[in-house]
Amino acid sequence: xxxxxxxxxxxxxxxxxxxxxxxxxxxxxxxxxxxxxxxxxxxxxxxxxxxxxxxxxxxxxxxxxxxxxxxxxxxxxxxxxxxxxxxxxxxxxxxxxxxxxxxxxxxxxxxxxxxxxxxxxxxxxxxxxxxxxxxxxxxxxxxxxxxxxxxxxxxxxxxxxxxxxxxxxxxxxxxxxxxxxxxxxxxxxxxxxxxxxxxxxxxxxxxxxxxxxxxxxxxxxxxxxxxxxxxxxxxxxxxxxxxxxxxxxxxxxxxxxxxxxxxxxxxxxxxxxxxxxxxxxxxxxxxxxxxxxxxxxxxxxxxxxxxxxxxxxxxxxxxxxxxxxxxxxxxxxxxxxxxxxxxxxxxxxxxxxxxxxxxxxxxxxxxxxxxxxxxxxxxxxxxxxxxxxxxxxxxxxxxxxxxxxxxxxxxxxxxxxxxxxxxxxxxxxxxxxxxxxxxxxxxxxxxxxxxxxxxxx
Numbered sequence: 001x002x003x004x005x006x007x008x009x010x011x012x013x014x015x016x017x018x019x020x021x022x023x024x025x026x027x028x029x030x031x032x033x034x035x036x037x038x039x040x041x042x043x044x045x046x047x048x049x050x051x052x053x054x055x056x057x058x059x060x061x062x063x064x065x066x067x068x069x070x071x072x073x074x075x076x077x078x079x080x081x082x083x084x085x086x087x088x089x090x091x092x093x094x095x096x097x098x099x100x101x102x103x104x105x106x107x108x109x110x111x112x113x114x115x116x117x118x119x120x121x122x123x124x125x126x127x128x129x130x131x132x133x134x135x136x137x138x139x140x141x142x143x144x145x146x147x148x149x150x151x152x153x154x155x156x157x158x159x160x161x162x163x164x165x166x167x168x169x170x171x172x173x174x175x176x177x178x179x180x181x182x183x184x185x186x187x188x189x190x191x192x193x194x195x196x197x198x199x200x201x202x203x204x205x206x207x208x209x210x211x212x213x214x215x216x217x218x219x220x221x222x223x224x225x226x227x228x229x230x231x232x233x234x235x236x237x238x239x240x241x242x243x244x245x246x247x248x249x250x251x252x253x254x255x256x257x258x259x260x261x262x263x264x265x266x267x268x269x270x271x272x273x274x275x276x277x278x279x280x281x282x283x284x285x286x287x288x289x290x291x292x293x294x295x296x297x298x299x300x301x302x303x304x305x306x307x308x309x310x311x312x313x314x315x316x317x318x319x320x321x322x323x324x325x326x327x328x329x330x331x332x333x334x335x336x337x338x339x340x341x342x343x344x345x346x347x348x349x350x351x352x353x354x355x356x357x358x359x360x361x362x363x364x365x366x367x368x369x370x371x372x373x374x375x376x377x378x379x380x381x382x383x384x385x386x387x388x389x390x391x392x393x394x395x396x397x398x399x400x401x402x403x404x405x406x407x408x409x410x411x412x413x414x415x416x417x418x419x420x421x422x423x424x425x426x427x428x429x430x431x432x433x434x435x436x437x438x439x440x441x442x443x444x445x446x447x448x449x450x451x452x453x454x455x456x457x
Contacts, residue, residue: 030381033365044380047366052359055386056279060310063258065275065283067266068302069249069291079241081216084296088244089194093202095185095227095235102177107145107153108232109133110181115157118172126178139166147232150175185235188227193244204230213296216241245295255306268294280305313385315340317393318347332382334370336391346395349374354383355390 030047031039042050059065071083085091107113109129115137117123127135133146140160145153153175161171184204192200198212202223209226211219220239228234256264262276269290275283284303291299311327313336320341333354337343349371357363372378385391 029369029378030383031367033367039367042366044383047383050358050364051356051386055359056281057305057308057311057387058277058279059258059275059283059305060308061258061260061262061276062309063275063305064255064307064309065258065264065280066255066302066304066306067253067264067287068304069252069287070246070300070302071243071249071295071297072300079216079243083241083243084213084215085194085211085219085241086243086245086248086295086297087194087196087198087212088248090191090242090244091194091200092191092238092240093200093223094189094238094240095224096238097180097182097185098234098236103151104149105177105180106232107148107150107177108181108184109146110184111145111177112179112181113145113150113153114176114178116174116176117167118174119169120167120171123167129181140164150177184231188235202227206230245297249295249299258310266290276310311387313388314390315393316390317353318344318395319393320344327385327387332384333368333391334373334382336385337370337393343393344395348394348396351394353390353392353394354385355392356386357388 030042030044032042032050033039079085079089107129109131111129113127113129113135115123115125115127123138125138127137127145129135129145133144134142135145137143137157137160140157143153143156143160148156154173157173157175158171161167161173188202188204190202192202194200194212197208197210199208199210201208205226206229207226209219209223211222214222216239220237223239224235224237227237252267252269254267256266258264258275261272262274263272264275265272266287269287271290273283273286273290278286280303284301287301287303288299291301308328309326312324313327314324315336316322319337320343322340325336325339333352337347337349337352343349350369352368352370354366354368355363356366366383368381368383369378370381373381
């Protein structure tokens with residue numbers, strides 16, 4: 001009876017092994033498994049379509065990113081005309097005389113003027129306009145000259161000489177500006193730096209000129225208007241700006257790590273900036289918006305991911321070291337298995353499972369034959385991975401059968417692994433009045449090994 005039980009157990013184990021060998025045969029390619037367990041063959045293009053194609057990377061907690069801030073178009077050299085002047089900028093302010101019609105030129109302090117009399121040449125004179133704006137004219141004394149055009153001064157001198165009566169008839173006076181004093185323009189011209197209040201101070205100007213926030217062209221015009229208040233003729237202002245703002249913004253440049261709350265801190269921006277869950281382009285726009293109000297110019301922001309710790313995948317099942325791995329090191333399912341120290345001897349590579357969610361959150365379960373990718377070069381079976389994919393390598397059915405026999409047969413059936421039968425037969429010359437005979441025999445049954453029963457006599 002016991003021998004029959006053992007034979008049944010052996011046959012059961014052999015049947016399980018044969019079923020496992022037959023059942024683990026799958027076709028090559030990628031299959032999708034629906035919730036009811038049914039499978040359907042897919043092409044790599046269908047896999048890409050179902051899971052949304054290549055998706056941009058979303059920043060995660062622990063990512064290390066490099067932030068760079070600067071103002072566009074002024075990386076080197078002078079600022080363009082549309083640049084808005086910032087506190088700390090250095091600049092050259094140069095005033096020059098505007099080229100105007102001599103008849104409209106207004107005589108100014110320090111100008112040298114020539115006065116000619118057509119019929120009374122002994123009265124001809126050259127005079128320098130004094131700081132009080134007066135000149136000394138022969139026979140008539142001091143005459144106001146500053147603030148008048150040459151035509152206006154001619155009329156004033158003619159009237160004064162007519163009153164004296166020293167010249168008979170029309171005096172026929174002509175006035176020319178022989179030398180326009182440009183020293184007053186040089187006295188105002190300076191190399192200056194925009195102070196913290198956004199203003200600059202120039203000699204001879206009665207008050208500061210606030211130019212922070214103005215473009216180069218607007219600042220030049222404002223300085224010319226202020227200088228015109230102390231000069232008789234509006235000057236031309238040349239403004240050459242050497243921006244210092246990028247040196248200021250460099251203090252905001254940093255390599256930061258996304259904290260556990262998903263935020264990063266940036267110097268000069270008081271509130272933490274949410275980074276986790278955003279694409280690099282989105283974080284760039286957020287930082288650009290946060291910089292509004294810090295300076296007068298638009299800030300260009302550069303965001304580079306130095307270490308994408310959030311791009312991870314999960315590898316489990318029959319692999320050397322199951323765990324979490326960075327995606328940049330495991331771009332495909334087969335490479336993920338290799339990264340996890342390779343498949344174990346019990347790995348069932350022709351039925352590897354990849355679990356994924358598409359951008360809408362819908363989960364998909366794919367089954368692929370990585371053994372065909374290894375042995376037959378079917379690289380289309382090697383699914384490219386995405387962040388948070390799960391790669392699971394199941395165990396072989398043969399291993400499952402051995403575990404079944406060990407757990408549910410060997411450990412439950414209440415008898416030993418050996419069975420012995422012994423008998424003794426005595427042979428001698430003495431006649432015994434008995435009709436029974438004993439036959440000596442022995443047998444040893446060893447445990448089930450690989451579906452075979454070994455009997456040792």
